[in-house]
Amino acid sequence: MLNLNDLHVFVQVVNHGGFAAAGRALGVPKSTLSKRLHELEKTIGVRLIQRTSRSFAVTEIGRDFHRHAAAMLIEAEAAEHVIKGRLAEPSGTVRITASLPIAQFRLAPLLPRLAMNYPKIRLMLDVSDRMVDMVQEGYDIAIRNHFAPLPDTDLVQRRIHYDPAWLVASADYLQKKGMPSGPEEANGLDGIMASSSDGVWRLRDAEGAAVEVTPSPRFIANETVALREAARAGLGVACLAGSFCAPLIETGALVRLLPDWAGPGASTTLLMPHRRGQLPSVRVVADFLIRELSQPPGRADLLNPD
Known part of the structure; x- marks a missing residue:
């Protein structure tokens, strides 16, 4: 049976890139760490670190061993912690990663x-729209909004x-253009679009019937608040x-068009x-x-001050 303390020494030495740095972090002389690593290598019969x-270089088998030891x-x-968690309140650092809209409108x-x-819990929030490698980068929790299923x-x-x-527009805009009674009457309305490649809005009703609405692009932005504010200002219809x-x-600042129909949503x-x-x-977080x-988010979470 491997000595768990020796595994801890090995992982810390690799994580800190050397004996001296690991010794400073652990408060242990580097000679002691070197001795413990030598005993570990002797026990398993392979060289884990060439030094x-x-x-200082971790061997190929040392890298594999490090992954499993960690x-x-x-x-x-x-x-x-299972035992300690029964006796004391949760503690320690929890690292969270989330995209900008989630961080701004929900997590903040x-x-x-x-x-x-x-x-006793220390929260660290990293805001990034990239798909991080949670295991390699040490994140505990990721919150993602997505349209397609995740891998x-x-x-x-x-x-x-x-x-x-939902399709939404301002009351003033609909007063000028008229409220469509069905999807076919929404064709040609001024479109507030998320991309220049967007040409149609695909909608479904509660029974699963599908239709396409073709707007006339009026305003294009790849940021959600900008789209919402353009609709609020009366430029057209946004999805x-x-x-x-x-x-x-x-509040009446926006009106929903075609309330029986909805577009593809985000999970x-x-x-x-x-x-x-x-x-x-x-687990607590x-x-x-x-x-x-x-x-559902509250009004204060989503509305910007006027």
């Missing part, structure tokens, strides 16, 4: 409340919310997420690596986000 007084330590940490009002409820990976996926798209428009519809999904998701601090994000 001289001037060089996973084993996470499992051990999770096992320890939620995370401070979560941090106040759990003062089938080893990550835990929890679908939180589905938000269909936007229903929850994003609902508060303005309540909100929470993702976690299997092992990290077992830590009590990560994930449960909170799943519960809160499954609710």
Whole structure:
């Protein structure tokens, strides 16, 4: 049976790129770390790190061993936290990644409340529209909005919310152009489009019937708030997420066209690596986000001050 402490030493030495840096981080002399690594290599019978007084390089088998050793330590940490989590409140750092719209309109009002409820949890939010490698980059939770299904990976996926798209315009615009009574009457209306390649809006009703509406492009922007504000200003009709428009519809700033029809919506999904998701601090944060994000956003979350 391998010594778990020796695995910890090896992982820390690799993570810090050398014995001296690992020794400083752990508060242990580098000679002690070197000795423990030598004992580990002797036990398993292979060289994990090639080192001289001037060089330090992890061997190919050492890289493979590091990946599994790091996973084993996470499992051990999770096992320890299962017990501690019964006796004490969750603690530690939880790293979250999310795209800009989710961070601005959903997480911004939620995370401070979560941090106040759990003062021993340290939250780190990284806002990025790129698809990160959660395992390699060390993220505990990712929140993603997506139209197509996410790739089938080893990550835990929890679908939180589905938000269909609505056709919306200002009351002034509809007073000038007239309210269409059906999809065919919406053809040719001024379109506020997310892309110059968008030519039609594909809509479905509750029975699954499908239609296409062809607007006349009037304004193009690849940013959701800009599209919403253009519709609010009376430039034309936009096809936007229903929850994003609902508060303005309540105030009368926007009006929904063809309320029996909706466009393809966006799903909100929470993702976690299997092992990290077992830590009590990560579990608490994930449960909170799943519960809160499954609710429609409030008006204060979505409306910008006038």
